[in-house]
Amino acid sequence: MKKRTLGKTGFEVSEIGLGCWQLGNDFGPVEDSEAKAILDSAAEQGINLFDTADVYGGGVSEQRIGDWLKTQKTKPVVITKVGRGGDLFPDGYNKNSVRKSLEGSKARLGVESLDLVQLHCIPPEMLKTGEIFSWMEAFQQEGLITHYGASVETIEDALVCCQSDSLATLQIIFNIFRQDAVDKLLPIAEQKNIGIIARLPLASGLLSGRMQKNRTFSAQDHRNYNSDGAAFNVGETFNGLPFELGVDLADQVKTMLPSDMNLLQCSLRWLLDQPQVSTVISGASSSQQVISNALTSDLPPLSQVLSAKLQTFYQEQVRQHIRGEI
Ligand SMILES: NC(=O)c1ccc[n+]([C@@H]2O[C@H](COP(=O)([O-])OP(=O)(O)OC[C@H]3O[C@@H](n4cnc5c(N)ncnc54)[C@H](OP(=O)(O)O)[C@@H]3O)[C@@H](O)[C@H]2O)c1
Incomplete structure (x- = not known):
């Protein structure tokens, strides 16, 4: 497993990290033993970055990671989020309530200081006041958190966050079905030494190579209840693409690949080919x-020919179908 520097944190993190939303039972029940097996496998593969949030399973994902951390000799980097739990979202933000959420995460993860806390899809109006960034800087000075970043829905929100000088990282929706950041965000992030954390790399599984139109999802899975954006941002689940169209588009990408590469490899490799992506x-x-x-x-890395084909395919066949703001 190769490592890269995670923006201003200076942490050396694995190119492939582990998203831990599913460990909150938010995609359907996961046994404790299965959660532990997933975390153990990640560590065995050299993965040393784990992304969670206070709201995943109402704290269950963080608690499971915290319990597992106690069994680890080498401590990985655990990055969490604040801003969607308790009474914070959408307009209950104040310094004390943010602090309370952070203290909850710290207790569940069992750490002295939170490695990196990302503002979790905070409403743009709140980001634009800049106030929440100054609170995070204060928490950093107190030692409650070591670094902070932001996880955002749109490039516009990402650009607002880039104005904060101490922002260490940005987590964005980024994959071969969502390429706008390449030109519109990555150069600025690089200039400001903001590490890019690519989420939804497989477009909620569409780009895994295994997705089929007859697939069903459990009632708890956002791919069931939010496939058309009924519960939260329409651009998140399946990358904002209507499910069946997304499966068709993924099948079309398969036809572009060399015989020794599958869609999953192509999708993750495309992200790693972007030098500004930290993990x-x-x-x-x-x-x-x-x-x-x-x-x-x-x-x-992918060949230049394949990368160019993927770029054209995105512009001509995919982009127009993404719902919500990119
Ligand atoms: N607002 C935010 O900040 C935000 C929002 C969303 C996600 N996130 C973070 O991003 C992480 C990743 O998001 P995600 O899990 O929704 O999207 P994703 O990584 O694009 O898709 C993951 C899904 O793809 C399938 N998959 C993964 N590896 C596979 C493989 N090797 N072979 C076949 N299928 C495979 C699995 O689904 P099945 O096996 O069930 O088909 C898995 O649940 C989350 O865990 C979370 O940490 C953050």
Whole structure:
């Protein structure tokens, strides 16, 4: 597993990280033993960055990671989020309530200081006041958090966050079906030494190579209840694409690939070919998925011909179908 520097944090993190939303039972129940197996497999593969949030399973994801951390000799980097739990979202933000949420995360993770806390899709109006960034800087000075970043829905929100000088990282929706950041954000992030954390690398599984139109999802899974944006941002689940169209588009990408590469490898490798990406946080519902995803760090870059084809395909066939603001 290769490592990269995570923006201003200076942490050396694995190119492939682990998204831990599923560990909150938010995609359907996950047994404790299965959660532990997923985390163990990740560590065995050299993954040392784990992304969670206070709201995943109402704290269950953080608690599971915290329990698991106690069993680890080498401590990985655990990055969490604040801003969607308690009474904060959408307009209850104040310094004390943010602090309370952070203290909850700290207790569940069992750490002295939170490695990196990301503002979790905070409403743009709140980001624009700049106030919340100054609170995070104060928490950093107190030692409650070590670094802070932001996880955002749109490039516009990302650009607002870039105005904060101490912002260490940005987590964005980024994948071969969502390429706008390449020109519109990555150069600025690089200039400001903001590490890019790529989320939804597989467009909620569309780009795994395994997705089929007859697939069904459990009632708790956002791919069931939010496939058309009924519960939260329409641009998040399946990358904002209507599910069946997304499966068709993914099948079309498969026809562009060389015989020794599958769609999963192409999708994760495309992200790693962007030098500003510090880490790619793919979710995984099994240890086997963790292993397949981790192995893409060892693959060579995509050919220039394939990268150019993917860019054209995105512009001509995909972009117009993404719902919500990019
Ligand atoms: N607002 C935010 O800040 C925000 C929002 C969303 C996500 N996130 C973070 O981003 C992480 C990743 O998001 P995500 O899990 O929704 O998206 P994703 O990584 O694009 O998709 C993950 C899904 O793809 C499938 N998959 C993964 N590896 C596979 C493999 N090797 N073979 C076949 N299928 C595979 C699995 O689904 P099945 O096995 O169930 O098909 C898995 O649940 C989350 O865990 C979370 O940490 C943050």
